[in-house]
Amino acid sequence: MRKVTKSLVTLGLCTTMLSGMMAGVPTVSLLKAGNVENVYAADNEQVELGDLVLRFLAIGEYEPNRYTKKNGGKWAPEEIEKGLLIKADMVLGEGNVEGMMAPMKYSLQDITGHVDADVNTGNIVITYNGLTLTMKAGSTTAELDNGKEKTTLTMRSEIAPYFKKVDEEKNVDGSDYYACYLPVKFTAEALGGNVIWNDAMHRIEMAFAFYASDAAASPVVNSKSDYTTKKMESNSNTYSKMKGRIDVTKLDEAAVKANVADMIKAGLNVVNPVYQNEDGGWAKTNTEYDLLEDSFARLYTKGYSTVDNGATHGHMKFLSRIIRLSKENPELFSGYETQLSAIEKGFWKAAKYMCDSQNNNGGWPQYYPYGIGYFRNITFNDNAMPDLMESIYALSNDKGLTDNELCEDYAWARDEIKAQTNPYVLELGIKHDTLKEVWDNGLDFVIRAQVVIDGIKTGWAQQYDPDEKNPVPAGGRAFELPSVSPDESLTMVKVLANIVNPSAEVKDAITSYVNWINSVGITGYGVYNIADRTRELGTDRLILKDGSTTKQFGRFYGLDTTGEYYGFTKAQMANKMTDSKFYEIFAGRDSVAQLSMNYGMGERRIGYSYVKTKADVNATAVYNTWKKALGE
Template sequence: MQDSTAEKMLVFQRAIGGWPKAVGNEKVDYKHPLSAADRTRTLADKGRNDATIDNNATSREINYLAQAYQKTNNPAYREGAEAGIRFLLKMQYANGGFPQYYPDFSNYRHQITYNDNAMVRVLELLRNVARQKAPFVGLAADLPAQAQTAVEKGTDCILKTQYLRKGVLTAWCAQYDEKTLQPAKARAFELASLSGDESVEIVRFLMGIDNPSPEVKKAIESAVAWFEKVKISGYTVKEIAAPQEKSGRDRVMVPEAGATIWARFYELDTDRPIYVGRDSQVHYQLSEIENERRAGYLYLGTWPEKLLSKDYPAWQKRVSTGGRG
């Protein structure tokens, strides 16, 4: 049996095992028809070095192919998923971190990348492989143990990169230097800073660890304390019409009783919310950066809300009663 989406994924899979998120300026979209000419042209690109874990690339294909294999028993889909998993294992640094791209290390692509949950998404997938959790059953016998080792290394990297300030653990930056494990800058508007967004999924990943160590528990509890410390109470963000702007819209921070939001970026040594435009200059008010960034990028949000209100209390209860993390 064949699955049309899985067939397209195999066409786009690079020789190294991973997948691109885009070809040129066009995003990879498996809902888009693939003509014979497109197929031939894409297969000719197999040797390109644009495989990435950004924007869910590679993870989504591995997950889908593994599911398609379970439904169809088509060995090509199992082999595609296995090649993708081996790509993830190969791209991992010895210190446990994952770059955004492999083997293309240009610009900031070589940095350990938590941004947009790239590394955590990979670790979640590998943890499912290690646990042989559906749909990752019936794969090559050597993969679960290798995946488990990768998850352990990745967890160690997470613990080592949690930002320590004056002896107090806080949260995580979106990118880190892969050699020094220090917070790093990526795009012009993404300075080295603590993340009120990516740190959430990192904590959720840690809470999924069975029988968490004291170090893991401390990391979780410290991050939760940091989220509570830096929350912005009594404000929300609203999108409004702005006909005078090229975008036609704007985002503004306004008072609202009972509301709570968090900044995407916090200054490393002060915990002050920062807003940075394409000129890389730090501002402390959302209104001070250009409209293109205000309207086109989320600088404020409610990312930790469910983590604090539901996930963390549930984790505390499981751990206190001797259950798994």
């Protein structure tokens, strides 16, 4: 009997079933499985759904994004090529699924596939689920090897693979960056995927089924665990919480011992080389992967080091608190000396990473050392640079003006830095003068980066161009245009407000922002969620005139007062929602600037917070606390 690789076709996952599965509707029962160790199945063999991993991939026609979905979950968007805003090429015309060409490296990675593409030779080798698909740039033939036999496949000349140089982008080694464009439908079907074209969403959608394996599995998700990767990133394990778990006055001896053991186990998983990268940083997960599970290190997939979404500085704070508690309660941590040494080494590696990743003009990129596209940009958003600076400040200063908690967490580390006897401190060359210089350079950048419009100091941008000597606002994701961002500005103001003995420049930066944010905003409008079955998520969100007196604030504000920066006409500007000369801007995944979120960005306006309240109230509260701390 002829053997074939198990795929959606051999599993009977036809297009009709695919549609049901994509909607999260169970439409078929699969019977007894064959040998789950064997990727080959007899024709028409039926297998247990529980033995399979189901993954759905999608690539948009008009946007620089790919999507991934597990089983019947929601689509998760990310750039087609990490950090870049490059789009698919539709070589046979708009809406023609046969002609979509796009990079697939990261899409296939999400289904355990691997793309090895060599721009110098033109050779492209894709491995997935026991299959090897070999192609060559410019060639209309491909070879599929399933481990038993090799088959030659042909494609039309218009969709032969090619490499495209990405302007101004370099690999880590300094060589030019090329993206490998593959015929998406041809490639997916060659690998056993089912393909449909979603005309309403203007994208190709692909479904794959394959046997479960460690490569396809993810670490255990457990939001109830005290120690998860997301809790590291969100800084949920404060000193007071961790101290409470080992409080001998409130817990019995057995509970304290168990909690100490959990704390150590979590710390060891955090510094495990599988999780902490060699450069000292961590990737972000945004997921509650349980760090108390024995399988974590085996199932975790490494990612690029970043300070985005709380990664790295969040981990560092957690490690510091373990060391602090062990020094305050040595009797409780007796017997864990070897483990504590490993945890401390991970902390110092992270401190070194923070120093190493600062660029020449004083800012920090979102990712380091991976530096492609907007990942290279100096990044304020999602607390990246502000939280990193908070740690640098606490490592080099004994006290904070408005919040002393982190300075207390890092007191033991400052002592080690001053003593210069700790082997890890000596090995990594961590010195007080170095940290002070890093802090001073970062602060100098922040002061210079405050955006001035028509002679008025406003706030700060989400991101800045890393190559410009003077700070220049830059865009991030496709819907994050260069602009002033109140959220990021307030986060940075909190960092500035914590400086003991602030300079005149720091005081002016804080005061200027608070004055500016109180001068902008929208009144007379409200944000409403509206049921809409035509939308992918079944709902829409609009900002509508309702006469409300509640002040609304945009997520982004323009970099001028005329609209010329974004190509707005005078007629368009006359219809902006605000009476202030500082106007709100909006954009969807097409990167087209709008003066209202009601136009051209249906997917984003329901999935992103473009409008918020209390930006002025929150800024004023920080300002008042700061002034009180100054004694003014």
